[in-house]
Amino acid sequence: MELQEPYRIAYRFSLPDGSRKEFDLELDPRTIVLRTGDSTSLPAWTLLEHEQCTCCPLDSSRSPHCPIAVNLVRLIHDFKGFLSSDRVSVTCTTPERTYLKETFLQNGLQSIFGLIMATSACPVMDFFRPMARFHLPFSTLEESLVRTVSFYLLGEHFRHRRNLDPDWELKGLDERYRRVKEVNDGFLRRVHTVNELDADTNALLLLHSLTELLSGEMNSDLGSIRYLFVPDDSPGDEGRERVK
Numbered sequence: 462m463e464l465q466e467p468y469r470i471a472y473r474f475s476l477p478d479g480s481r482k483e484f485d486l487e488l489d490p491r492t493i494v495l496r497t498g499d500s501t502s503l504p505a506w507t508l509l510e511h512e513q514c515t516c517c518p519l520d521s522s523r524s525p526h527c528p529i530a531v532n533l534v535r536l537i538h539d540f541k542g543f544l545s546s547d548r549v550s551v552t553c554t555t556p557e558r559t560y561l562k563e564t565f566l567q568n569g570l571q572s573i574f575g576l577i578m579a580t581s582a583c584p585v586m587d588f589f590r591p592m593a594r595f596h597l598p599f600s601t602l603e604e605s606l607v608r609t610v611s612f613y614l615l616g617e618h619f620r621h622r623r624n625l626d627p628d629w630e631l632k633g634l635d636e637r638y639r640r641v642k643e644v645n646d647g648f649l650r651r652v653h654t655v656n657e658l659d660a661d662t663n664a665l666l667l668l669h670s671l672t673e674l675l676s677g678e679m680n681s682d683l684g685s686i687r688y689l690f691v692p693d694d695s696p697g698d699e700g701r702e703r704v705k
Contacts, residue, residue: 467496468556470596472573474566475550482539484573488580493590495532495580506655507531514647516640518584528581529644530651533574537652537661540570545663553598560598570664571671572598578644578668585640591616605671606678606686610634631679638676645669 467487474482487496505511507530509521519527545567553560553572562569576596579589592612597604613634617627628634649665678685 466490468493468594470576471552471554472569472598473552473554474569475552476543476566477547477549484536486576486580488593493580493594494582495577497532503531503534504655506651507534512647512650512654514585514644516585516643517647527583527651529578529583529586529648532577532581536570536573536577537655540566540660541655543660545570545660547660551598553596555596562599564599566660567663567667568599570660571667572600574661574664575668578648583644585644588613588616588637602671602674602678603686606675606683607689609675610679610683635676635679638672638679642669642672642676645672 468490470486470488472484472486476482488494489496503526507526509517509519509524509527511527513521513527517527543566545565547566549564549566549569551562551564551569551572575589576593576598579586579593592608595608597608600608610631613631614629617629621627645665645668649662649669652662652665
């Protein structure tokens with residue numbers, strides 16, 4: 462079936478001063494790339510060469526602006542006057558369901574930042590796009606770990622079906638996260654040049670911390686979620702032989 466309609470995700474922030482901020486995101490139904498609006502009159506901090514990430518493969522002659530920065534301009538502008546500790550009500554609506562969370566502003570921003578960064582056609586962040594199609598706002602560390610590893614292995618399954626060498630050992634995933642950390646670092650430097658208060662910066666710091674934790678978990682052989690699949694009290698190989 463031909464996909465025509467964009468995949469829409471809406472975020473609504475109810476703020477302490479009684480105001481509301483709304484962000485309607487449209488993802489291309491096939492590429493899962495965020496559809497952007499008017500790209501004229503962009504601020505200088507969106508230029509690709511302004512605090513360009515060390516791992517960025519883009520060339521400013523072909524891509525004059527950082528694709529993530531372009532898509533975050535309005536979000537960063539709208540929240541410059543708020544603190545990360547402000548209590549807010551955040552609603553995220555997808556075509557399938559609606560999520561609601563009473564939380565700190567930095568946590569709500571972390572959720573939408575992650576979605577936008579994954580769908581902005583940044584070559585480093587592209588591997589998150591399948592997860593963005595099944596967006597789970599406000600996800601915990603454990604949820605993020607299960608989703609990341611599961612999606613990565615599903616991608617390797619499709620590589621295997623195409624007679625390409627699959628990475629069942631997750632060796633490539635750790636390298637991807639190393640580059641994601643470089644993107645987080647680079648974008649933090651961008652935001653520091655324009656931000657007046659701390660909400661946006663702290664949201665990005667949370668994303669950076671989550672990336673660090675996920676990378677650490679993968680290096681520890683996914684020990685924190687092993688119990689879900691191999692209970693500690695389950696028989697070992699010898700026990701299974703005896704059962705047979």
